Amino acid sequence: MITLNNVTKTYSLSKPGEYTAVHDVTVELPARQITVFKGPSGSGKTSLLTLIGCMVRPTSGRIHLHGMAEQFPFQKDESAPLEITGLPERFLTTIRRTTFGFIFQQCNLITGISVLENVMLPAYTTGERLSKVRERALLLLEQFAVVRHAHRRVDLLSGGEAQRVAIARALINNPTILIADEPTAHLDSKLSHEFMEIVFRLKQEGKTVLIASHDPIVTDSVQRDRVVELRDGVICEQGSNR
Amino acid sequence: MILRPATLALLLISLVVTGFSLTAAFHAMGIYERWDPTSGSEDQLDLEKKTSLISSIISYLFPLELLSLALFLFTAEELHPLFTGAMCAAGTLAVNAFGYPALLLKVVNALCAGVWLIINHLDTRAYDSPLIRLKYLFLTLMIPLLLLECFLLFSYFSGVKPDVITSCCGSLFSHDSPTLSGDLTSLPAGLMQAVFFTSMVLTTGSGIIFLRTGRHGRFFSVAAAVTFPVAIASIISFIGLYFYEMPSHHCPFCLLQKEYYYIGYGLYALLFIGAVTGISAGVINSFPPTHSLSNTVPETGSYLTRVAILCYLLFTLITVIEMTISPLRLSYF
Amino acid sequence: MITTRERHRNILDFALSSLGRRAGRNLSLLTMYCLLIFVLASLLFFVSALKREAARLLEDAPDLVVQRLVAGRQDLIPENYGAGIAAIRGVAHVEPRLWGYYFDSWNGANYTVIASDKPTVKDGIAAIGSGVARSRKIHAGELFPLRSPGTEPLLLEVGAIFPGTSDLMAADLIILTPSDFHTLFNFPQGKFTDLAVTVTNRKELPMVAAKIAALYADSRPILKSEIQRTYQSIFDWRGGMILLVLLSAVLSFIIFAWDRATGLSAEERKEIGILKSIGWDTSDVLLLKFWEGCAISLPAFLCGVIAAYCHVFFFSAPFFSPVLKGWSILYPQFQLVPVVDISQLLVLFFFTVVPYITATIIPNWRTATMDPDAAMRS
Numbered sequence A: 001m002i003t004l005n006n007v008t009k010t011y012s013l014s015k016p017g018e019y020t021a022v023h024d025v026t027v028e029l030p031a032r033q034i035t036v037f038k039g040p041s042g043s044g045k046t047s048l049l050t051l052i053g054c055m056v057r058p059t060s061g062r063i064h065l066h067g068m069a070e071q072f073p074f075q076k077d078e079s080a081p082l083e084i085t086g087l088p089e090r091f092l093t094t095i096r097r098t099t100f101g102f103i104f105q106q107c108n109l110i111t112g113i114s115v116l117e118n119v120m121l122p123a124y125t126t127g128e129r130l131s132k133v134r135e136r137a138l139l140l141l142e143q144f145a146v147v148r149h150a151h152r153r154v155d156l157l158s159g160g161e162a163q164r165v166a167i168a169r170a171l172i173n174n175p176t177i178l179i180a181d182e183p184t185a186h187l188d189s190k191l192s193h194e195f196m197e198i199v200f201r202l203k204q205e206g207k208t209v210l211i212a213s214h215d216p217i218v219t220d221s222v223q224r225d226r227v228v229e230l231r232d233g234v235i236c237e238q239g240s241n242r
Numbered sequence B: 001m002i003l004r005p006a007t008l009a010l011l012l013i014s015l016v017v018t019g020f021s022l023t024a025a026f027h028a029m030g031i032y033e034r035w036d037p038t039s040g041s042e043d044q045l046d047l048e049k050k051t052s053l054i055s056s057i058i059s060y061l062f063p064l065e066l067l068s069l070a071l072f073l074f075t076a077e078e079l080h081p082l083f084t085g086a087m088c089a090a091g092t093l094a095v096n097a098f099g100y101p102a103l104l105l106k107v108v109n110a111l112c113a114g115v116w117l118i119i120n121h122l123d124t125r126a127y128d129s130p131l132i133r134l135k136y137l138f139l140t141l142m143i144p145l146l147l148l149e150c151f152l153l154f155s156y157f158s159g160v161k162p163d164v165i166t167s168c169c170g171s172l173f174s175h176d177s178p179t180l181s182g183d184l185t186s187l188p189a190g191l192m193q194a195v196f197f198t199s200m201v202l203t204t205g206s207g208i209i210f211l212r213t214g215r216h217g218r219f220f221s222v223a224a225a226v227t228f229p230v231a232i233a234s235i236i237s238f239i240g241l242y243f244y245e246m247p248s249h250h251c252p253f254c255l256l257q258k259e260y261y262y263i264g265y266g267l268y269a270l271l272f273i274g275a276v277t278g279i280s281a282g283v284i285n286s287f288p289p290t291h292s293l294s295n296t297v298p299e300t301g302s303y304l305t306r307v308a309i310l311c312y313l314l315f316t317l318i319t320v321i322e323m324t325i326s327p328l329r330l331s332y333f
Numbered sequence C: 001m002i003t004t005r006e007r008h009r010n011i012l013d014f015a016l017s018s019l020g021r022r023a024g025r026n027l028s029l030l031t032m033y034c035l036l037i038f039v040l041a042s043l044l045f046f047v048s049a050l051k052r053e054a055a056r057l058l059e060d061a062p063d064l065v066v067q068r069l070v071a072g073r074q075d076l077i078p079e080n081y082g083a084g085i086a087a088i089r090g091v092a093h094v095e096p097r098l099w100g101y102y103f104d105s106w107n108g109a110n111y112t113v114i115a116s117d118k119p120t121v122k123d124g125i126a127a128i129g130s131g132v133a134r135s136r137k138i139h140a141g142e143l144f145p146l147r148s149p150g151t152e153p154l155l156l157e158v159g160a161i162f163p164g165t166s167d168l169m170a171a172d173l174i175i176l177t178p179s180d181f182h183t184l185f186n187f188p189q190g191k192f193t194d195l196a197v198t199v200t201n202r203k204e205l206p207m208v209a210a211k212i213a214a215l216y217a218d219s220r221p222i223l224k225s226e227i228q229r230t231y232q233s234i235f236d237w238r239g240g241m242i243l244l245v246l247l248s249a250v251l252s253f254i255i256f257a258w259d260r261a262t263g264l265s266a267e268e269r270k271e272i273g274i275l276k277s278i279g280w281d282t283s284d285v286l287l288l289k290f291w292e293g294c295a296i297s298l299p300a301f302l303c304g305v306i307a308a309y310c311h312v313f314f315f316s317a318p319f320f321s322p323v324l325k326g327w328s329i330l331y332p333q334f335q336l337v338p339v340v341d342i343s344q345l346l347v348l349f350f351f352t353v354v355p356y357i358t359a360t361i362i363p364n365w366r367t368a369t370m371d372p373d374a375a376m377r378s
């Protein structure tokens, strides 16, 4: 479970372009569920995901990851949920690379190297043997039916294939939480439905999934468990479909 | 001015290290004023980013400072044929008044740099950077020393002219010379041997006690620090004599020559590593206990202690072996 | 610690594969770099080989040589000076020496002519260096004429030819008997070129020299150590000059590398952004750049140094010898004895590899510290 308490993120604080993208958000995000953040463009969905995903530190407020304190002994009280708000970047990175998997709006694959290498990339810095990582990457590619492209360059992939390679990359370090920001923006409706099914499968395997989107295929899909609606950085509505 | 690649390298290293340390010290003002790891303000984030950058630059540069100490000795050794009367580095350094102060300062700065690197290592491994103020305060205090070293190096090399007639180890390190080095050589060898072995026994003994019980760390550290100059004085007073197999050749530099298989570099490296690790072991042990350091401090401390003991023991072992196999026998009176 | 090692290996792995992506650009960089190292290393090898050669020559030279000056120019020294010097305390032996230069108008070469009592030469039979033999195209047992101020040229038979290919001095030698020497140059009897003085205790050399100068006001004692120092500083000076020129070359190379590296393309910037967003730390990115720098500079350094070694010691430095040695037709096959000075290599390494790696890392400092969320917003 992830809890946010009075989380605020202000960009360019006390500078000319000061802008509060996330304003006093308090929310609980249950584990092993698909939560969708819904809202128009500029409502702060991406900002909220980067805060949860240990990419950015909030200006104020607290974010806790439950059940992680043992794995990452970065605070005095090791029985309390792990607080990620006061940690310096290199420790956030340590948490992030094994806890979170990221899927971006553009697939953000690195051009010029092979599909396989792209998938392995997040594991290069964890100190794991590459041969093991390669095995796992091939397994993932097979799972997403792109294994025949493993040694091709990513430039030659179609949109749907690139998306699935990106999902495989997000899963390479076996994260518990999957974060997807506007994952269907560049996909047609068939591929978007397919994406939601993949995500549903992953949820059944025990992953917590957080998606930011304003695509109705995602926000109104049957697979999602909860919807949190944002407007101007404030939660205006949240509900579960069960 | 001697334009040799090695002297250029030395000057360059000194300039770069001093320059970056100045930048870091300037940046440190921000840390003293505004550092607050619990805050998520843009200011703090910016500060953290810059700090980690600067820390890592310095942690790349300080090893260069250590390296340049060896390079300095090496250069002094290599230049000696240029000067009338110089038979080893002792003569090269005596060419003008800046040589020996530059060497002394280089040793002090290299020791400080070593300790700083260890503090930095601990600090970056702790999630709340508990040593950040200390580490930058330390760095700021090192600035005058670094500047002075830079100045001395420049003065030394620019004042070095070939064909200068210099006095070498024969006169600098002889009983009649009215200087510190002269005084060192006239200390009775028996007394110096007693002091040397006592301090080695005290250091390694207290180190072992510290490893076993975790107590008397400070004593060990002080002992390790004191042993460093004692051992160097011992090299001048009696250890060197056994290597040279000459009863009155008190030179700490000829050991760096090929005739003695460059043994000097090994001996001084052992002493230097022993001193840095020994001092650091005490320094880090005296940090206020925080949760973030609770694992790393004992771990690193015992590692450092073991390294220090090992280095000093090896040094003593080499000394004892040399004293037994050397044909020279000193009369103690 | 295994994990740290794995991390390095993995990142190195990625660095290599990403260098492969920009093969053209990196290959040209590698070539240029290699060339630069080649030139610098050749120079270092060459100068230190020459230095050693000179030192070796001087080893056999006498500790103290006494010349006579007349009107500030070197003049022949009378025999009785030798007797006077031999009487000084501490002098073991005084050997009067006869030697000079012979200009061969036939091919424009200068030979060194030395008179010797050794049994290899007899009246009418001389020993010559390989350079002389080659330039005059003569072989052992043949006769060769030398012009003399007398009416007839001096005809000498070649008794032996020194084989030495590496010896700087031996190549241009002609050794003959004192009487042939006197005939050849019409050299006055009872006078000598200079005196070689040996002393019993080397430490007394300066003192003996001072006594000689006091005894004969027109004499000039020269210590071997002085000559050594002069040689050393001449080589240092010449080497230093060229080194300065080349240092500027290094500088321009650094600027070149810097220019390439600072113009971080948008693509590279985006790549770093992606790496950071998928869990690479700032230090990981910098490590990647470090390995990228190493992957170019280390092979270039190795190749350059090996090529330079071959250039200097197998091919006798065809690019440099005119500059440094003073070209002479006597040394077409001059070969240097390999000497490698580790400390010089280290310094070369320090001045080329370290700046290059720094130049590849530094432009990436700022990019590497960019926020990991940047990739989410592009």
Ligand SMILES: Nc1ncnc2c1ncn2[C@@H]1O[C@H](COP(=O)(O)OP(=O)(O)O)[C@@H](O)[C@H]1O
Binding pocket: A011, A012, A017, A019, A020, A021, A039, A040, A041, A042, A043, A044, A045, A046, A047, A048
């Ligand atoms: N680094 C930044 N500096 C200033 N403003 C920013 C920055 N990043 C995002 N914003 C602003 O924050 C607001 C929320 O952005 P975002 O979280 O991306 O919303 P969404 O993903 O819902 O479109 C936007 O108006 C955007 O301009």
Ligand SMILES: [Mg+2]
Binding pocket: A045, A046, A047, A181, A182
């Ligand atoms: Mg967005």
